[in-house]
Amino acid sequence: MGGQKKNPELQKACPVRDVLDRLGDRWTVLVMSELQSGTLRFSEIRKRVMDISPRMLAQTLRNLEQDGLVKRDVYPTVPPKVEYTFTSLGESFYERVKAMIDWAADNHDAVRAARERYVAPEAHHAK
Amino acid sequence: MGGQKKNPELQKACPVRDVLDRLGDRWTVLVMSELQSGTLRFSEIRKRVMDISPRMLAQTLRNLEQDGLVKRDVYPTVPPKVEYTFTSLGESFYERVKAMIDWAADNHDAVRAARERYVAPEAHHAK
DNA sequence: CGGAATCCCCGTCGATACTG
DNA sequence: CAGTATCGACGGGGATTCCG
Numbered sequence: 001m002g003g004q005k006k007n008p009e010l011q012k013a014c015p016v017r018d019v020l021d022r023l024g025d026r027w028t029v030l031v032m033s034e035l036q037s038g039t040l041r042f043s044e045i046r047k048r049v050m051d052i053s054p055r056m057l058a059q060t061l062r063n064l065e066q067d068g069l070v071k072r073d074v075y076p077t078v079p080p081k082v083e084y085t086f087t088s089l090g091e092s093f094y095e096r097v098k099a100m101i102d103w104a105a106d107n108h109d110a111v112r113a114a115r116e117r118y119v120a121p122e123a124h125h126a127k
Numbered sequence: 128m129g130g131q132k133k134n135p136e137l138q139k140a141c142p143v144r145d146v147l148d149r150l151g152d153r154w155t156v157l158v159m160s161e162l163q164s165g166t167l168r169f170s171e172i173r174k175r176v177m178d179i180s181p182r183m184l185a186q187t188l189r190n191l192e193q194d195g196l197v198k199r200d201v202y203p204t205v206p207p208k209v210e211y212t213f214t215s216l217g218e219s220f221y222e223r224v225k226a227m228i229d230w231a232a233d234n235h236d237a238v239r240a241a242r243e244r245y246v247a248p249e250a251h252h253a254k
Numbered sequence: 255c256g257g258a259a260t261c262c263c264c265g266t267c268g269a270t271a272c273t274g
Numbered sequence: 275c276a277g278t279a280t281c282g283a284c285g286g287g288g289a290t291t292c293c294g
Contacts (some may be wrong), residue, residue, distance in 0.1 A: 015235035016156065016228050024151030025286075029143060042256055053288060058257055062248075068241025072248070079255040080294085089237055096227045100150075101143050103223045108142035110216055114195025121189075121199070153267075169276050180268060185277055206275045207274085248257095 022067065023097070027052055027060045032086075032094050033101065035070065039085040069093055149194065150224070154179055154187045159213075159221050160228065162197065166212040196220055 022028050027049070034040060034048045046057055061084055064070035069090030075081040086094065149155050154176070161167060161175045173184055188211055191197035196217030202208040213221065 015232050016160075017153075019231035019235060019238055020150065020156060020227065023147065026144075027287095029147060033143075054257065055259095055289090056287065059287085066242055066245045067238045068244075069238075074248075074256095077255095078294095080257090082256060089234065089241075093230060093234070096223070096230045099226055100147060100223045103220060104146035105142050107216065107220070108146060111146055111194045111196075114216075115193055117195075118193045121201075173276095180270095181277060182269090182279090183267070186267095201276095205274095207277085209276060 019067075022063055025060070027056055028064065029097060029101070031057070031060050031064070032069075032090075032097060035084060035086055035090075036094060036098070039083050042082050042084070045084065064090065146194070149190060152187070154183055155191065156224060156228070158184070158187050158191070159196075159217075159224060162211060162213055162217075163221060163225070166210050169209050169211070172211065191217065 030049050030052070031045060034045055040048075042054075042057065042061075045061075046052060046054065049057070052060075061070060061072070065072050065084075068087055071085045071087050073083045073085070075083070157176050157179070158172060161172055167175075169184065169188075172188075173179060173181065176184070179187075188197060188199070192199050192211075195214055198212045198214050200210045200212070202210070
């Protein structure tokens, strides 16, 4: 996905983009769908999402925490233990996301079929 | 959003990513929310979305068309006229997207408030 | 264990210009 | 009008290394 500025002025004005942009990245949706099953530790999420790097998991979780969608609980034990849980805001958000995930699962075949059928419009001079 | 490969093998296996990735980009959601109001011409969408470049609009529309979410009708008149309309697949998809947009609008304040409250976790050695 | 810091690649997007 | 072509930059995110 492409770089480019993410104009903060525009974000202020646009609630949609502001919130939805988080779904743009590779991991947020995947992480949320694991968190759905309840409280999880950092390493547990890692195991479930499998090919996420610790760096990206940390970043994804911090974004979610920052937006008030996920709660982070630190237990100052040794070894350290950190748990992540949806807030109620997060749960209500995930409901909608879930609706989209389900749609994607249900209609994946239709979409893939459409992609296969698709032929590039030869400019407009359809010969 | 960032470059990096988009492993096609993984996409094949993952319906979620496959479909939802489209929402990651800057414009798809905006364009869809205009198309909601009915059939629109290329230039009409441009006027409504305002700061989208012709390049990005064309690309966004082609993606939607490719996925079978939007229908493209070309009238070989002069000057050319091209209309875009949701397919029924697209409409059913947009229903879910709309649910998220509405959530975003409703909870935008809560999210922004959470962001403002947020203080970076000073590593874990909470002094 | 749960991260943070650094390095670097490369896909996306934006701006600009051109065409049937 | 409805696009396409080319270019360059930005910044996401992977790999790796280190730390409390």
